[in-house]
Amino acid sequence: MSSSSAQxxxxxxxxxxxxxxxxxxNTTVWSDPAAGSHIEFDSFTRFARTAERAKFDFLFLAEGxxxxxxxxxxxxLDVVGRPDTFTVLAALAAVTERIGLTGTINSTFNEPYEVARQFASLDHLSAGRAAWNVVTSWDAFTGENFRRGGxxxxxxxxxxxxxxxxxxxELFDSWHGDEIVADKESGRFLSDPAAGAFRHRDPHFDIEGRFNVPRSPQGRPVIFQAGDSEEGREFAAATxxxxxxxxxxxEAGKAFYQDVKGRLQRHGRTHDELLILPAATFVLGDTxxxxxxxxxxxxxxxxxxxxxxxxxxxxWNRDLSGYxxxxPLPDVDPDPGEHTVARGRASVRxxxxxxxxxxxxxxxAEAEKLSIRDLVIRTSARQTFVGSARTVADDIDAFVQARAADGFILVPHITPGGLDVFxxxxxxxxxxxGVFRTEYEGATLRDHLGLRVPRPGAAAAEPAGVEEAAAS
Incomplete structure (x- = not known):
């Protein structure tokens, strides 16, 4: 199946x-009577089923x-927390059939064997719908929750x-295919002695053993990366x-698209091997x-x-509760010191x-006579697409046809029902x-995204295609 970037x-x-x-x-409008729980499974189920009914590629979960x-x-706004990503996605695999299941899992405070095993298992349980959004953590505050703190x-x-x-x-690829064969007469399993065997040594990891999850339906889960720094762009282009x-x-989308796609060739990859999917909010009205x-x-x-x-x-990196x-804005200047008034938020940096x-x-603020609240509203993230359904459809299509994006990850301001109207x-x-599917044409997330199943040992998905953990 060909990728959307090569029609x-x-x-x-x-x-x-x-x-x-x-x-x-603070994207979610908690005060709206339609706002529901962010921890009850019914909320996740309704949201996922709506996305699947609309033939979306995948559901995306952040993690804190x-x-x-x-x-x-x-x-x-953080009091309710978040349920564990793998638990939610595994449960959703049982109540959905086609939609991809993407989870954000941290590479700073986890271990490769454990994460690879969990994603390979999810890919089997979902019949090939798993994806991993690889992120890092920058602060010791988060690290205090883990044995390897700091x-x-x-x-x-x-x-x-x-x-x-x-x-x-390497763990995903330690199984090449059908290495296990059942011998019904003896009641035993015959296996390739090399199946699942691995050995990896570098300055970060020194592990050796046998991976106990056979190769999954997609070969490997789809790999996502979320970031905009120079390191993040290069990491995405490579992996x-x-x-x-x-x-x-x-304009910003076209510049980012051209920059990241332009990095692929030096990593031996083509434009088809990496999809660029900005986050986007939306507000719809009759007019x-x-x-x-x-x-x-x-x-x-x-x-x-x-x-x-x-x-x-x-x-400002200061206590402004008295304002x-x-x-008007405070007369006092921000404190540029190393300490931060907020902890655990990548956005602070x-x-x-x-x-x-x-x-x-x-x-x-002086030019437009803005209060503190007005200024924050003016300068913080705004809705990406605003208009009637036809206007929003026109704008989304224009972005993709202009190669400012390959599509969008939609973030509604009401959960779980905010996706329904879209x-x-x-x-x-x-x-x-004719720019969006009417039915799923394949069974796996790689099918939806136009990505081929990678060969064992290949550096990345063959043509068909980390930034700090976002506070979301």
Whole structure:
């Protein structure tokens, strides 16, 4: 099956769509009566079945390894936590049939044998629908939950992540196929003596033994990577089947797309071997004007006064609880020190120069007469697609045809029912114009994504295609 990035002449590029169960964050409008639990299995089931009904490629789960803190207290939006990723995905495998199951699993505080065994098992249980989003962790705060505590510098995190993934691939590939044969007369199993045998030694891992899960339906789970740094882009170009990006404007998307795709050749890969799938939010209305009004209300619900102060503290690196969120920005400058007022959030490190950011924000607030809350709403993430169903379908299609993305991972602001309106109104329009499937054509996630099953020992998925763990 060919990838969406290599369509026959005259045929529009096919769109990939996925659904992100958003975890715990300020994207979800908790105050909406339609907002449900983020831990009860019924929520996951409804969300996954809606995505499967709409013929989406996969469901995506983020992961949090520790409740985040701010000012020494658990951040209020994190109180409910997240269930274990493998437990949820394994359970979903039993109540779905075709949709891919993608889990975010950390390479900094886990071990290759354990993770490879879990993903290979999930791939068998789901009949070839498993995918792994490989991430790293940057902070000692998260590391305190693990025996190997502390943290790794950025270059060492990526070196460990690469070694981790290389080791996991060796484990996946330690079985080449049908090495086990049942001898019914003797009641014994005959096996290749080399089946599952492995030995890996590098500065990070020194392991040897026999991998006890035979080769799975996809050969290996699909590998995702989420990141935008130089190291993250290079890591994805070398190893990933898909990259989960944050570039949601057309021009930024095209630049990112060209940059990452342009790195593939030096790793012996083609453009077809890596899909670029930005995260995207959406707000739908009967008209574009109505959708705009709803989007404005959603943003104000997402950023309450208290949340605005919390988010500003992450840039200022100070306690700002005494400031009025409807008032002006603080006169005091951010604290550029090494300590952080928020712990366990990768986003805190995303502001490279807080003093420069503060100057820019003060100029913006003065020019547009913005309060703290208004400014945070203005500068924080906004809805990617806003409009009627037809407008949103047009915009999504335009992104993919312009090679600004291969598709999108959709993050609704209501869980679990927020995906329903997209499935019912936008998907049929994409199907009508021939850019999105009306039925699944294959059984595995590699089939959905247009990725071939890799040969044992191949560095990456053959043509058909880590950044810090995101706080989501």
């Amino acid at each position: 026959p002449t005259g045929r529009p590029r096919q769109i990939h769509l996925a659904a992100h169960f958003p975890g715990v964050n 390894l520790r409740l985040r803190e701010q000012g020494g207290e658990i951040y209020d 943290f790794l510098p950025r270059d060492e995190r990526y070196a460990r992540a690469q070694a981790f993934l290389d080791t996991a691939r 990933a089947d898909a990259i989960f990006s944050r570039h949601a404007t057309l 574009d004007a109505e959708a705009g009004e709803i989007a404005h209300a959603v943003r104000r619900a997402q950023v309450s006064g208290r949340t605005a102060i919390k988010l500003l503290e992450q840039v 009025d969120p409807e008032g 995303s502001v490279q120069d807080p003093l420069a950011t503060a100057r820019e924000w003060r100029q913006l 499935a019912d109104e936008v998907v049929p329009l994409l199907q009508e114009r």
